[in-house]
Amino acid sequence: xxxxxxxxxxxxxxxxxxxxxxxxxxxxxxxxxxxxxxxxxxxxxxxxxxxxxxxxxxxxxxxxxxxxxxxxxxxxxxxxxxxxxxxxxxxxxxxxxxxxxxxxxxxxxxxxxxxxxxxxxxxxxxxxxxxxxxxxxxxxxxxxxxxxxxxxxxxxxxxxxxxxxxxxxxxxxxxxxxxxxxxxxxxxxxxxxxxxxxxxxxxxxxxxxxxxxxxxxxxxxxxxxxxxxxxxxxxxxxxxxxxxxxxxxxxxxx
Numbered sequence: 471x472x473x474x475x476x477x478x479x480x481x482x483x484x485x486x487x488x489x490x491x492x493x494x495x496x497x498x499x500x501x502x503x504x505x506x507x508x509x510x511x512x513x514x515x516x517x518x519x520x521x522x523x524x525x526x527x528x529x530x531x532x533x534x535x536x537x538x539x540x541x542x543x544x545x546x547x548x549x550x551x552x553x554x555x556x557x558x559x560x561x562x563x564x565x566x567x568x569x570x571x572x573x574x575x576x577x578x579x580x581x582x583x584x585x586x587x588x589x590x591x592x593x594x595x596x597x598x599x600x601x602x603x604x605x606x607x608x609x610x611x612x613x614x615x616x617x618x619x620x621x622x623x624x625x626x627x628x629x630x631x632x633x634x635x636x637x638x639x640x641x642x643x644x645x646x647x648x649x650x651x652x653x654x655x656x657x658x659x660x661x662x663x664x665x666x667x668x669x670x671x672x673x674x675x676x677x678x679x680x681x682x683x684x685x686x687x688x689x690x691x692x693x694x695x696x697x698x699x700x701x702x703x704x705x706x707x708x709x710x711x712x713x714x715x716x717x718x719x720x721x722x723x724x
Contacts, residue, residue: 474697475697477694477697477699478695478696479682479688479694480695481692482496482691483691485497485520485691486501486504491524492523492524492527493521495519495520495522496521497517497518498520499515499516499517499518512670512672512695513669513721514647514719514721516537516603518599518674519598520598520676520691521598521599522595527579527580528548529578531576533573534570535570536571536603536607537569537603538568538570538601538602538633539570540566540567540599540643540645540652541560541567541568541598541600542597542598543595543597544562544597544598544677544711545562545594545596546580546595547559547580548580548597549578549579549581550576550577550578551576552568552574552575552576553574553575553611560597560615563623564615564617565615565643566643567615567631567643568612568613569646571604571611571612572607572608572611573611596676598713600652600713602650605647605648609646614644616643618654623655623656624656625656626663627654627714628642628655630713631651632644632650633646633647633648634716637651649717649718649719650717651717652716653713653715654711654713654714655711656710657678661706662706664701664703665703665704666716667699667700669698669717669719669720670695670697670718671696671699671700671715672693672696673696673704673712674712674713675689676690676691676713677690677709677710678706678711680710681704681707682702682703682704683702684702688704
């Protein structure tokens with residue numbers, strides 16, 4: 471357990487970026503060809519990718535192993551298919567978790583057509599994909615999705631994903647790590663929420679502008695890494711959406 475309090479603001483423009491014909495991906499941590507040994511994770515969170523995919527394109531089938539992958543769509547929709555037989559369309563408000571476990575193959579595409587053949591996906595899809603380590607390796611791969619009503623997210627935190635026992639009754643999706651939870655909120659100007667207390671927090675602003683008590687303005691794409699902290703208030707300056715990982719361990723504990 472870390473005892474030194476720290477609040478580390480990371481600005482959107484500081485993130486490494488992958489730009490190719492069909493993808494604009496901004497990485498909060500080391501990812502793919504962007505490796506920085508001083509920026510590999512925070513707490514249990516290894517990946518926080520802010521992705522935009524053009525229509526008719528996407529990630530072809532590729533493997534994952536021993537990772538809990540949570541996808542949260544902000545705009546548009548994303549078609550998921552995997553080697554365990556799961557498939558579906560992920561859209562704003564539909565929380566998705568894929569447990570890679572001992573190994574899984576999947577694809578994610580902004581297809582020009584839905585799986586039912588209806589015209590769709592005529593706009594870029596914008597989503598945040600987040601990876602946390604499981605607290606047990608080699609588990610069976612798994613998949614879960616559940617819709618979170620917009621009214622639940624308005625003006626307050628809702629638990630989007632968690633492995634923590636205290637969230638079992640109110641969590642949309644379950645991750646295989648008992649020390650981690652993801653919360654989200656949609657805020658109108660003047661709305662405010664209080665951050666949880668935890669050894670490690672990661673606050674990300676994927677949309678809009680907010681102010682963080684004691685730190686000032688945060689705009690779209692900004693993030694804050696908290697160590698041994700919490701309890702600060704986040705207030706919306708304009709319509710905003712925020713995502714907060716609450717983590718009660720770091721990589722050395724799993």
